[in-house]
Amino acid sequence: xxxxxxxxYCEKAREAYCQTEAKGGAALTEDDEYEITRRAGSHIGFFLxxxxxxxxxxxxxxEIPEILEGVKAGRLLGVDFFLRYCDGxxxxxxxxxxxxxxxxxxxxxxxxxxxxVQWVVxxxxxxxxxxxxxxxxxxxxxxxxxxxxxxxxxxxxx
Numbered sequence: 001x002x003x004x005x006x007x008x009y010c011e012k013a014r015e016a017y018c019q020t021e022a023k024g025g026a027a028l029t030e031d032d033e034y035e036i037t038r039r040a041g042s043h044i045g046f047f048l049x050x051x052x053x054x055x056x057x058x059x060x061x062x063e064i065p066e067i068l069e070g071v072k073a074g075r076l077l078g079v080d081f082f083l084r085y086c087d088g089x090x091x092x093x094x095x096x097x098x099x100x101x102x103x104x105x106x107x108x109x110x111x112x113x114x115x116x117v118q119w120v121v122x123x124x125x126x127x128x129x130x131x132x133x134x135x136x137x138x139x140x141x142x143x144x145x146x147x148x149x150x151x152x153x154x155x156x157x158x
Contacts, residue, residue: 006088009040013129045079056099074135
């Protein structure tokens, strides 16, 4: 099951990039296109960073422990992990079975996007798809994901 793809957001990210950088589509370089792709996948990268840091990564990623350690420590941004090691697609195989029900409910159910957008607008005073979240940004956002997971666990128990 595919939860998300960077391709879904590239056109909107490209439009925003061209507007903020005052560039036309024909004038975009390869570096511009990569930056656009990173902006389009930043929100997915945040979620995958949380997955990796909490030990919920799928078996497919256990073959690259040094890369996972880089994500956990902030040496590799989640968006770059997502683009390089997940091919820009967020699949159920990126997850361990234990976390799958939460991801189906929270991420696939649309609440993650709502929480992310609200946080970006209210805390960062920015707009989604117009920036690549930094490690410091992620660390500010991480408690929201922890709380969403705790709320999910409480619902399952209650």
